[in-house]
Amino acid sequence: MPRAVRGLLIECDPSIKSMILKYDEERHDYIVEDLDDENHLVIKESQLQNLKARLDQDLDEKIMQLEESESE
């Protein structure tokens, strides 16, 4: 019996997808359906802002930053 589920289809890099999967492992509160290909998954609509903020924050920490030189 086919079903329809409401959600947000997310299209992203595999690296971002794996981060989302990792967040979901904690409380299973993000993902509606993991679509089993490298760059798609369906998440809960209400979690988008939260997810974006969390990704931005983590990416900021993880991406190597050139130290902003203060010497002029």
Place this chain on the structure above:
Amino acid sequence: MATAMSRPLEYLEGLPGTTFYKLYQQPSTALAIFRRMLPDLAKCFVMALLYLKDPLPTADLELWVNSDSKKLHILQTTITGENVRAYRVTDPFASSLRQALMGAEDSQSFGVFSQVPDENPVSIADLDEYARRQWEGVLGYMVGTSALGGPRDVNLSKGVKQLLQAGHLVEIRDRRVDITKDGFGFVLQDVSTQVWHILILYVESAEAIGMDSVEVLSFLFLLSSLELGQSYEKKHLSSGQLRTLTDLADFGIVYQETPEATRFYPTRLATTLTSDSSALSNPVTGSLTGPTGTSGGSGSGFIIIETNYRLYAYTSSPLQISLISLFTNLKYRFPNLVTGKITRQSVRRAIELGITADQIISYLLSHAHPQLRKHNAAHATSNTAGIPPSILPPTVTDQIRLWQLERDRLRATAGFLFKDFTTMAEYQAPCQYAAEIGVLVWKSDRKRMFFVTRHEQVAAFLRSRK
């Protein structure tokens, strides 16, 4: 040029043919459209066809190449006596342009000079200063330069503020002026694009306040053909035109001593509207953006960017400083210079405000210092590779774009996932149906799932098949 032209052109192309018929009655309009709106090739065609007695057969014209002029209702197709499809220049346009080119007596289409000299004549420098002050006042109102301690000597009329609001360039929240995303895009554009943007908003809103938009539009074209530094009689203008004149004075597009004065002066903002001079070498850009008081020569940008992301802006205008500070970490401010650095944080902050990387780059490009242009032009000629010379350091522009991309790591589409189909056949039909009605975003044949933006029709389709 292309970007500066596209918006007025788009707007005009959307107008109905009858509007053009009325517009082209005026020689000044025909000339303005011809000078400013047509690409060079189209100008060639129009010139070639203008004095032909008979329409030119289509086959002959298509030998030259296809033309877009039909959209502006300049060319029309007719059938000649020998039943050949042919092009001709449409009538009010042709006669008006001929009149404009050859000059005709007692036409008021190009304005009427004041016969009596003004007792206190206004010089071109005064007009430039007036235009600059008013225009910066408008932009300053939008970005809120008062926070930077800028002079607030410009009083904007209610009409100006309403127009900015109607164009969704600013929003009023709790009596505070908040600039919108569109507004940010607007303030970073070059001046002639901005003026056109405002004028089109004005024409669009003209109907709402009981004015004839065709009359306003042809009056704008008239203004654009006037001569800088000359004063013009107001007594030949209609009441609608007088009203427009007063409104435009608020923007600094025309100058009149008082609304009751008998004469008016067009400023550089008006006279360069339909001229071919590019916005970059346009002196008004210089006088508007350059340090107050200096008369900007041609190509007077003021921003220097180095490959190490440092930015030096030779300006003391509070407006320009606050614009630059939207996407730069400013560090030092000197009487005629601010310096800072474009950083990942500063660009991301700008992007969060809704400014795009392309807007930042085009702003930097249109205000690049002549030294920067000269240096890179010289550099490009020594470099024989076929890469077009870039005025800004490519490392900086690329990095600004990359910083923007960093923000968009995922794309979200709201909708519905259909799943749990038991057989392949059961899955395929609705999936195909969804694709046909254009709601399908993603599908996986292997998992027998698909994602659609709207589910009502697909659900109805599933029910109907049971």
